[in-house]
Amino acid sequence: MIPFLDLKAQYASIKAEVDAAIHAVLDSCGYILGPEVAKFEEEFAAYSGAKFGIGVNTGTSALHLSLLAAGIGPGDEVITVPFTFVATVSAIEYAGAKPVFVDIDPATYNMDPSKLEAAITPRTRAIIPVHLHGLMAEMDPILEIARRHKLIVIEDACQAHGAEYKGKRAGSLGDLAAFSFYPGKNLGAYGEGGMVVTSNPDYAKKVRMLRDWGAEKKYHHVLKGYNYRLEGIQGAVLRVKLRHLEAWTEGRRKAAALYDRLLAGTGVTVPQPQSYQRHVYHVYAIRTKQRQAWQEALNAQGIQTGIHYPFPVHLLEAYKNLGYKEGDFPHAEAAAREVLSLPMFAELTQQQCETVARAVRELAKCELAKAS
Numbered sequence: 037m038i039p040f041l042d043l044k045a046q047y048a049s050i051k052a053e054v055d056a057a058i059h060a061v062l063d064s065c066g067y068i069l070g071p072e073v074a075k076f077e078e079e080f081a082a083y084s085g086a087k088f089g090i091g092v093n094t095g096t097s098a099l100h101l102s103l104l105a106a107g108i109g110p111g112d113e114v115i116t117v118p119f120t121f122v123a124t125v126s127a128i129e130y131a132g133a134k135p136v137f138v139d140i141d142p143a144t145y146n147m148d149p150s151k152l153e154a155a156i157t158p159r160t161r162a163i164i165p166v167h168l169h170g171l172m173a174e175m176d177p178i179l180e181i182a183r184r185h186k187l188i189v190i191e192d193a194c195q196a197h198g199a200e201y202k203g204k205r206a207g208s209l210g211d212l213a214a215f216s217f218y219p220g221k222n223l224g225a226y227g228e229g230g231m232v233v234t235s236n237p238d239y240a241k242k243v244r245m246l247r248d249w250g251a252e253k254k255y256h257h258v259l260k261g262y263n264y265r266l267e268g269i270q271g272a273v274l275r276v277k278l279r280h281l282e283a284w285t286e287g288r289r290k291a292a293a294l295y296d297r298l299l300a301g302t303g304v305t306v307p308q309p310q311s312y313q314r315h316v317y318h319v320y321a322i323r324t325k326q327r328q329a330w331q332e333a334l335n336a337q338g339i340q341t342g343i344h345y346p347f348p349v350h351l352l353e354a355y356k357n358l359g360y361k362e363g364d365f366p367h368a369e370a371a372a373r374e375v376l377s378l379p380m381f382a383e384l385t386q387q388q389c390e391t392v393a394r395a396v397r398e399l400a401k402c403e404l405a406k407a408s
């Protein structure tokens with residue numbers, strides 16, 4: 037059996053360090069925020085190439101507070117993509133703004149910058165490019181368009197810890213960026229967690245207040261805020277894990293390179309990062325029109341797979357209010373029908389990769405035979 041993700045293997049490799057860090061928090065009673073969170077904020081901001089990090093309870097909250105800190109609210113439009121986890125869009129509505137979609141580039145699954153300008157209206161205030169699967173969006177043209185139209189850029193970096201674009205880290209290019217530390221992420225807490233990173237001191241100050249009931253100091257509530265604080269135990273766990281993140285990322289990249297090599301020449305579409313991209317492979321997605329059959333066949337051989345994501349947000353029941361219909365974003369819709377995520381985690385062995393790739397090759401061969 038080859039799991040899609042193996043969090044047990046990761047815990048086993050750092051058990052002593054993590055257990056000690058958790059016990060230290062229990063001894064100190066620093067359960068909410070506290071010194072471990074403060075140190076983690078500094079360390080993760082530095083890792084991401086930003087000046088400030090503000091720990092929050094989820095990636096969704098990180099997006100929500102980024103929007104609020106940038107002054108976005110009712111009457112404003114925020115442009116993003118429909119091929120993302122629903123939270124990107126939920127956060128825009130939490131802020132009271134209207135989500136507006138542009139289609140993705142089918143080669144990267146990320147925002148197609150050539151479609152961006154047509155979606156800008158006098159009400160547009162911000163763009164949220166999503167670095168899907170751990171590959172950063174095409175940031176140069178996005179930032180250039182944003183600059184020209186005076187729009188805020190908030191990176192949804194929830195899947196992209198340590199990803200790079202032309203040598204710059206996810207989190208260092210937008211006005212603000214949101215990270216998730218959901219357990220299955222490349223850097224995952226043992227519970228929920230998230231962070232806003234920014235190099236703008238005013239945004240940092242505002243997010244810091246908003247996550248803690250809008251208080252400047254205890255009981256001095258200057259803004260209407262939220263209880264979005266990161267817990268001390270999660271800060272301590274994340275500090276330990278951050279020390280291993282680069283090695284884990286290299287483990288993922290090695291597994292991805294092996295998949296790439298073993299699937300070359302089979303006609304199977306694999307991830308396509310440009311040479312100036314450091315893909316961190318939160319997800320390694322292939323594409324097939326026979327997705328259900330392939331997923332069932334792989335499952336029957338003990339190979340777990342995932343689908344990220346089966347529905348584009350504009351076709352979800354909950355977001356009918358946005359007024360979109362099938363056919364509006366054909367590349368997002370096709371990707372949602374065809375992507376299939378292969379097992380991907382740092383501890384994946386060469387043998388496991390070979391077993392998965394062999395099974396996929398066989399499926400591709402059958403497909404080719406049927407087509408000819």
Ligand SMILES: Cc1ncc(COP(=O)(O)O)c(C=O)c1O
Nearest residue numbers: 094095096121123124194216218
């Ligand atoms: C692209 C994207 N945006 C936002 C989120 C929300 O993060 P969280 O689950 O920590 O709220 C996630 C993760 O689930 C995500 O993958």
